[in-house]
Amino acid sequence: MGGERRGDLDLAPLSASLHDYDVLIGARRIQPGDEAAASHWLKAGAASLASRQASGAARIVARSLLAKLGSDADAPLIRGPSGAPVWPPGIVGSLAHDEEFAVAAVARAGGLIGLGVDVEPAEPLPPDLVNLVLLPVEQKETPDESVKQRLIFVCKEAVYKAVNPLDGSLLEYADIETRLQEASARLRDGRRLRLATLATGRLVAAALALAGFV
Secondary structure, eight states, X not given: OOSOOTTOOOOHHHHHHHGGXXXXXXXXXXXXXXXXXXXXXXOTTTSOHHHHHHHHHHHHHHHHHHHHHTSOTTOOOOBOTTSSBOOOTTEEEEEEEOSSEEEEEEEESSSEEEEEEEEEESOOOOXXXXXXXXXXXXXXXXXXOHHHHHHHHHHHHHHHHHHHHHHOOOOOGGGEEEEGGGTEXXXXXXXXXXXXXXXXXXXXXXXXXXXXXX
């Protein structure tokens, strides 16, 4: 699932970065028919076909990773009240997709209490979003690096997915400061998360909340 074929997304470098945290990550190019993997909770009229295909593809990846963990490979992964998937007991995880690829990351809970992942094309962050997404210090560190600025956006989305299911925090972009060189993110209240990123044909970020975060 991580191999590169027909332009598929190679997550091997990112997987290696996450190995020490026992996090499994995988990706899948979204395909016709993937919507069947989400049909039990996304009714045909409840979302567009593209959305259902993307959601199904992410769940196909997630169930494959759960099987590798020895967990419930048939987990329904329905949406919880926060909108995040409901994982099997003892599992933390996250799903993401853009228009072409779906990504999932999972791990056993314990030393890791929160996990978030996001994916975007490796394209410039639109100029009208720079001031909204990036703090002044982040803009200073990425002058004329609009793709890296988009990677910061991806990191902040991943951080939100890791934190919100834990305590319901409705984080704004300004509440999160990323430090790409240090592979970390800091919230306005001082809490910190680890980051792992990939910047190739796609931008992928995983955010990890370790035990003691909350």
